[in-house]
Amino acid sequence: MVTSNDVHDPGNRSGLELPKSPTGIAGFDEVSKGGLPTGRATLVSGPPGSGKSLFAVQFLVHGATRCAEPGVYLSFEGNRAKLTSDVRALGIDLDALEQDGRLLVDAQSMARQTVETGEFDLEALMVRMAFAVEKIGAKRVAIDSLESLFAAFGSRPDLVRSELLRLFSWLEDQALTAVITGERAEETLIRHSMEEFLSDCVVLLDHRVVDEVATRRLRILKYRGSTHGRNEYPFLIGPEGLEVLPITSLGLNQQVSSDRLSTGIAGLDEMLGGLGVFRASSILVSGTSGTGKTTIGASFASAACQRGETVLFFSFEESQSEILRNMASVSLDLAGWIERGLLHFYCERPTTLGLEDHLATMRRLVERVAPTLVVIDPVSSLSRGTSMNDVSAMLMRQIYYLKLAGITAVMTSLTEGGSDLERTELNISSLVDTWLLATTLQGSGERNRGLYVLKSRGMAHSNQIREFLLSSEGVSLVPVYMGPDGVLTGSARAAAEAVETDLGLGAEQESSQLSVAMELRRKAVETHVASLWADFEAGESLTARRIMETKKREHALRAARLEQGRQRTVKPEDDGP
Amino acid sequence: MSSPTEVQTGEGEPTPVRLQLTLFVSGAAPTSTHAVRRLRDLCDQHCPSGYDLEIVDIYQQPEVVASRGVLAVPTLIKELPLPVRVLIGDFTDEPRVLAALGLPTATQD
Numbered sequence: 018m019v020t021s022n023d024v025h026d027p028g029n030r031s032g033l034e035l036p037k038s039p040t041g042i043a044g045f046d047e048v049s050k051g052g053l054p055t056g057r058a059t060l061v062s063g064p065p066g067s068g069k070s071l072f073a074v075q076f077l078v079h080g081a082t083r084c085a086e087p088g089v090y091l092s093f094e095g096n097r098a099k100l101t102s103d104v105r106a107l108g109i110d111l112d113a114l115e116q117d118g119r120l121l122v123d124a125q126s127m128a129r130q131t132v133e134t135g136e137f138d139l140e141a142l143m144v145r146m147a148f149a150v151e152k153i154g155a156k157r158v159a160i161d162s163l164e165s166l167f168a169a170f171g172s173r174p175d176l177v178r179s180e181l182l183r184l185f186s187w188l189e190d191q192a193l194t195a196v197i198t199g200e201r202a203e204e205t206l207i208r209h210s211m212e213e214f215l216s217d218c219v220v221l222l223d224h225r226v227v228d229e230v231a232t233r234r235l236r237i238l239k240y241r242g243s244t245h246g247r248n249e250y251p252f253l254i255g256p257e258g259l260e261v262l263p264i265t266s267l268g269l270n271q272q273v274s275s276d277r278l279s280t281g282i283a284g285l286d287e288m289l290g291g292l293g294v295f296r297a298s299s300i301l302v303s304g305t306s307g308t309g310k311t312t313i314g315a316s317f318a319s320a321a322c323q324r325g326e327t328v329l330f331f332s333f334e335e336s337q338s339e340i341l342r343n344m345a346s347v348s349l350d351l352a353g354w355i356e357r358g359l360l361h362f363y364c365e366r367p368t369t370l371g372l373e374d375h376l377a378t379m380r381r382l383v384e385r386v387a388p389t390l391v392v393i394d395p396v397s398s399l400s401r402g403t404s405m406n407d408v409s410a411m412l413m414r415q416i417y418y419l420k421l422a423g424i425t426a427v428m429t430s431l432t433e434g435g436s437d438l439e440r441t442e443l444n445i446s447s448l449v450d451t452w453l454l455a456t457t458l459q460g461s462g463e464r465n466r467g468l469y470v471l472k473s474r475g476m477a478h479s480n481q482i483r484e485f486l487l488s489s490e491g492v493s494l495v496p497v498y499m500g501p502d503g504v505l506t507g508s509a510r511a512a513a514e515a516v517e518t519d520l521g522l523g524a525e526q527e528s529s530q531l532s533v534a535m536e537l538r539r540k541a542v543e544t545h546v547a548s549l550w551a552d553f554e555a556g557e558s559l560t561a562r563r564i565m566e567t568k569k570r571e572h573a574l575r576a577a578r579l580e581q582g583r584q585r586t587v588k589p590e591d592d593g594p
Numbered sequence: 595m596s597s598p599t600e601v602q603t604g605e606g607e608p609t610p611v612r613l614q615l616t617l618f619v620s621g622a623a624p625t626s627t628h629a630v631r632r633l634r635d636l637c638d639q640h641c642p643s644g645y646d647l648e649i650v651d652i653y654q655q656p657e658v659v660a661s662r663g664v665l666a667v668p669t670l671i672k673e674l675p676l677p678v679r680v681l682i683g684d685f686t687d688e689p690r691v692l693a694a695l696g697l698p699t700a701t702q703d
Contacts, residue, residue, distance in 0.1 A: 133690070134670075134683035134694070136625070139666055140620045141667050
């Protein structure tokens with residue numbers, strides 16, 4: 018019993034999953050969940066110059082060299098020499114593969130000028146194909162391209178169509194995995210309505226110009242019987258051929274390092290658990306304009322050079338001399354490192370090349386210079402001319418690539434004024450290991466630089482906002498002033514600190530003054546008490562004297578009365594005063 | 595019909611190059627055998643200086659098919675005299691065949 022679930026999600030039919038043949042095209046096998054359908058024909062359609070032939074050749078070469086599946090390349094354009102030289106640029110020697118019997122190139126063309134004298138068919142095409150396949154026991158086949166076949170028999174498109182149909186069904190009978198290239202027309206996938214015969218798997222390649230910047234795109238239009246990535250993926254033609262750059266293809270199996278690197282800014286190392294960042298990690302420094310992002314990047318670079326490591330600095334906004342001059346103003350002597358061959362600059366306007374080309378160039382340079390640290394300043398400018406989504410996808414791949422190579426990546430990203438600081442437009446924040454946010458702290462008519470660690474995986478890190486000082490003595494981070502009035506920076510911090518100092522001094526003075534006063538008062542009290550005692554004592558002695566005198570007078574009085582009494586007994590009439 | 599050509603050769607044109615032809619056919623299929631017969635008839639009639647016709651069976655000599663870049667059958671390649679011309683089809687359009695091979699047509703006389 019087939020449930021609706023089975024029908025709608027063919028990818029879930031375990032055991033019934035379509036067998037697939039890997040193409041070896043970086044990223045494509047992930048997007049297509051394994052490659053092209055084995056034993057079926059895949060149509061690769063796109064305008065001239067979109068990389069169709071390269072797709073076909075890579076598919077064959079991968080089969081021949083990695084999957085023990087010999088391949089036949091059949092072309093009608095007489096382009097053998099061009100093909101050989103094109104793939105040699107990718108490090109593939111077609112001739113050697115042919116000598117080993119792993120590949121057969123049949124690129125012989127007939128003179129274009131033919132005279133039709135009556136009925137004919139394309140049996141010779143079948144014979145050539147069958148002969149080549151049989152000769153090397155081919156499992157893979159590429160036919161490049163349908164267009165040239167139609168062009169050769171321009172007057173008989175119906176015949177060509179029916180003959181091709183015959184060829185395709187033969188390929189299917191032989192269980193050959195085939196790539197058939199065709200040019201894309203305006204309305205239909207390819208001209209001459211061939212798509213109805215090639216419907217198992219259709220891959221569209223595109224080469225378009227957006228904002229004057231050329232970009233390449235790949236999309237799997239359909240893939241019968243299989244799930245696949247449905248998005249339009251950017252791709253590039255790099256040193257290893259086509260590379261599709263899907264987010265989903267990012268594996269998570271890189272080796273990690275617990276080695277720590279100094280950021281070149283002592284205060285920042287301190288904020289990052291005292292040791293700095295992990296080697297081969299990715300560091301994002303984001304912030305609005307003028308927050309010192311480039312300086313932080315340059316500090317990383319300078320610190321690495323100091324350790325004797327090689328650094329590759331990609332600058333997409335400033336020229337090398339501008340950066341050298343600007344960094345010299347904060348005591349970062351980058352010129353010295355360049356002279357010693359440790360620091361390499363690559364400066365390019367982001368618009369001069371397409372995004373893919375930039376990344377390809379970056380990769381080539383990384384391979385040549387073999388740095389241990391890469392600075393990309395800023396990654397945000399790469400987004401010009403392309404949609405943010407593309408840039409994210411590409412950067413993810415780039416970050417992943419650098420990580421695998423054990424290279425520490427420092428990227429700066431400009432946040433547009435007014436937008437949320439804790440959000441990168443490129444959506445790469447979730448991918449980076451350490452995210453430093455350079456911000457501005459405004460107040461008291463000033464704008465000061467601040468820096469904080471928004472996240473740093475795998476280490477204890479500071480939660481503080483530090484003030485980021487750029488001066489002729491260098492770059493430093495100082496703790497901001499935390500007072501009752503909140504966070505203060507710049508001159509406000511300086512003022513607040515000064516006020517605090519003043520207050521401290523005053524208190525000291527006052528307390529010493531107070532203690533002096535108390536001492537004086539104590540003395541006064543003591544004097545007062547002493548004088549009171551003296552008064553009291555004086556009074557006491559006076560009183561005692563008076564008592565004595567009173568007693569004396571009483572005695573005297575009594576004596577006088579006794580005398581009077583005696584006298585009265587003689588003369589009583591004299592009694593009374 | 596044969597007299598004008600005899601006159602031409604008799605006039606002693608500078609060493610008339612013998613026609614060198616290679617014909618690719620698909621085995622013994624009726625269309626192929628018909629095409630071969632038609633070509634031979636045409637050449638016998640219109641090619642007084644004689645001709646060499648090499649017939650390649652694409653099934654027997656596929657490597658020759660590939661090396662010559664042949665796709666259609668029948669394909670006739672006029673190797674000599676130069677320039678090399680390629681004719682595809684079963685030779686039903688006689689005037690075009692003769693013109694392509696550089697042979698005089700019957701209507702010329």
